[in-house]
Amino acid sequence: MHMHRRASTLPVHIFVFLAPATLVYTLFMTYPLLDSLRLSLYAIEPTGVERFVGLKNYIDLLTSPDYAPRFWGALRNNIVFFVIHMVVQNSIGLLLATLLTTKGRGRTFYRTVIFMPTVLSFVIVGFIWNLILSPLWGVTEGVLKSIGLGHLFRPWLGLESSALITISLISVWQFVGIPMVLFYAALIGIPEEVIEAARVDGATSWHIFWRIKFPLILPTVGVVGILTFVGNFNAFDLVYTIKGALAGPNFSTDLMGTLFYRTFFGQQLQLGNPTLGAAVAGMMFIIILSGVLAYMFIWQRRIRPTEL
Amino acid sequence: MSLVRASSAPQRNLLSPALALLTSRALAHLILGGYALLAVFPVLMIVINSLKERRYIFGEPFALPNPMSFSLIGYETVFSRSNFIQNFANSLIVTAVAVFFIILFGSMAAHALAEYDFPGNRWVALYLAIGIMIPIRLGTVSLLRFMSNLGLVNTLLGLILVYIAQGLPLAIFILSQFMRQIPKDLKDAARIDGASEYRIYALILPLVRPAIGAIGIFTMIPIWNDLWFPLVIAPSAQTATITLGVQQFLGQFVSDWNAVLSALTLAMVPILVLYVLFSQQMIRSVTAGALK
Known part of the structure; x- marks a missing residue:
């Protein structure tokens, strides 16, 4: 009990409590991440020797005729993918959340059903929609015909012009429940008196929403935004399931995640290149980290005063 | 805020707010119900058709399985292959x-x-x-x-x-x-x-x-x-x-529709059962995870 214990050393029990989590997390999360960033500065020679090449891999990705078109293509597609989620998924989520807060029957039922697809895996969702949209099966065409819009049907997933938008909307279909429940939780957290006071002042529902409720849920808008950003720039599974690693047609659905996988493991004619793959992951790291830092230091600081 | 003005609000015609409330409720049901349908429709199509013979999958995709069309051939393929x-x-x-x-x-x-x-x-x-x-x-x-x-x-x-x-x-x-x-x-x-x-x-x-x-x-x-x-x-x-x-x-098995639909159904069932049992906790846990 009464051993020498200097104030600066960690008491044994604190060490015991922290050690397992810190050890597993460091070995399998932070160490690989940092080591992967280190590897992105190397090239592997045909002999298997690693040679330090500085930023060459990154410069290749950005400028070389072999890699740059794929990199910029994947980045552009990923931005489109993200913008569609921000605009479509999060607006629908907000609309549904607002409707869920109105009084009426079946609100819990609706919420439960709409949230359901978020628990399914990308693999299941990807294949389900592959079948539903398949011209072979004709389910979507049948539905469109029944409302007189049969002529609008196209094999959207197969066309270069529409494949990316279609995959983005499938992902929106799957995840709209997340912004919905987050916005819902924020909306029901607004004190009733605030809204009542505005109503008494003669404000319409439209005004109450945009002038009072929306500013009050801005912190949640930020959370939804950053969750969407991180999730989207890390996406891989859905495109891989529907289109495979080549992200066709003609790379039109290629995202940073599929580019990372292809570069690392190789594809039909090209051998995998681990260090160049690490550089793609490094790019994703830079993008995601910038988003997170912007959220923490710009968005959170700016909106703090209006937080509930 | 201005409690004084409170008394003037209920003086408007009683019928039109009631009517407005009714239409806004109907609209809320329509949108929420429509979206809920969109959320379950694809999943239902897979489950229903996994229980049919191949020609009925294509012939009558929207029909529920009946004694004529019922078949478990897809599930047999999944379990054997x-x-x-x-x-x-x-x-x-x-x-x-x-x-x-x-x-x-x-x-x-x-x-x-x-x-x-x-x-x-x-x-x-x-x-x-x-x-x-x-x-x-x-x-x-x-x-x-x-x-x-x-x-x-x-x-x-x-x-x-x-x-x-x-x-x-x-x-x-x-x-x-x-x-x-x-x-x-x-x-x-x-x-x-x-x-x-x-x-x-x-x-x-x-x-x-x-x-x-x-x-x-x-x-x-x-x-x-x-x-x-x-x-x-x-x-x-x-x-x-x-x-x-x-x-x-x-x-x-991409071209074996029975097998594909059955495999998808089997893969969904465990997580959907869990969801039916714990949906409210799951939804709350997402909120806790993101907003805490």
């Missing part, structure tokens, strides 16, 4: 073990961060929180090398370790928030009675049970559904999880 049972068992082991250790290690670390004011507390907390936002996937190139050096490629243990590391940051963050709210008196009383610090941890754990439940659900789903790490770290037939197994099976 895939490793469904093995894949399912792998997923179960990986998910259960990983979630158990996320909660055990996570609650221990959260307790240390919430309870003791040691030098560097905030730095350790920040360090452990980085993984909430930075996806573990980005370190895959080195992780695969590391796993291969440790002989953990194509083992369930390899997957479990990665998922523990992936789940810990959020678990620690949420649990330490909850543990901070436990009154100090309780712990001090136990200390006066001579309880060790380990005993105090054991005392606190049941008090944060709701948070532990939320984390269990919250971390379980992404592990069960993950495709990336099974594909990269454990792609062998013996270690494939259900998500990877289904992905590979569907790729091979």
Whole structure:
């Protein structure tokens, strides 16, 4: 009990409590991440020797005729993918959340059903929609015909012009429940008196929403935004399931995640290149980290005063 | 604000607000109901058609199975030609073990961060929180090398370790928030009675049970559904999880519609049953995870 214990050393029990989590997390999360960033500065020679090449891999990705078109293509597609989620998924989520807060029957039922697809895996969702949209099966065409819009049907997933938008909307279909429940939780957290006071002042529902409720849920808008950003720039599974690693047609659905996988493991004619793959992951790291830092230091600081 | 003006509001015509309320309610039902239909329709189509003969799948896709069209041929193919049972068992082991250790290690670390004011507390907390936002996937190139050096490629243990590391940051963050709210008196009383610090941890754990439940659900789903790490770290037939197994099976049997629809249904059933049982907790846990 009464051993020498200097104030600066960690008491044994604190060490015991922290050690397992810190050890597993460091070995399998932070160490690989940092080591992967280190590897992105190397090239592997045909002999298997690693040679330090500085930023060459990154410069290749950005400028070389072999890699740059794929990199910029994947980045552009990923931005489109993200913008569609921000605009479509999060607006629908907000609309549904607002409707869920109105009084009426079946609100819990609706919420439960709409949230359901978020628990399914990308693999299941990807294949389900592959079948539903398949011209072979004709389910979507049948539905469109029944409302007189049969002529609008196209094999959207197969066309270069529409494949990316279609995959983005499938992902929106799957995840709209997340912004919905987050916005819902924020909306029901607004004190009733605030809204009542505005109503008494003669404000319409439209005004109450945009002038009072929306500013009050801005912190949640930020959370939804950053969750969407991180999730989207890390996406891989859905495109891989529907289109495979080549992200066709003609790379039109290629995202940073599929580019990372292809570069690392190789594809039909090209051998995998681990260090160049690490550089793609490094790019994703830079993008995601910038988003997170912007959220923490710009968005959170700016909106703090209006937080509930 | 202006309570004086309150009396003037109800003076308007009573009928038109009532009518407006009615139409706005109908509109709310229409939109929510329509969207709910959109959410279940594709899933229902798969399940319904998995129980039909091939020609009825194409002939009458919207009809429910009847004695004429009913067939289990797809399910027979899945059970005879895939490793469904093995894949399912792998997923179960990986998910259960990983979630158990996320909660055990996570609650221990959260307790240390919430309870003791040691030098560097905030730095350790920040360090452990980085993984909430930075996806573990980005370190895959080195992780695969590391796993291969440790002989953990194509083992369930390899997957479990990665998922523990992936789940810990959020678990620690949420649990330490909850543990901070436990009154100090309780712990001090136990200390006066001579309880060790380990005993105090054991005392606190049941008090944060709701948070532990939320984390269990919250971390379980992404592990069960993950495709990336099974594909990269454990792609062998013996270690494939259900998500990877289904992905590979569907790729091979792409033109056997009965088999594809049945495999999809089988893969959905466990998670959907769980969802029907725990949907309210799941929804609440998502809210807790993101907004805490």
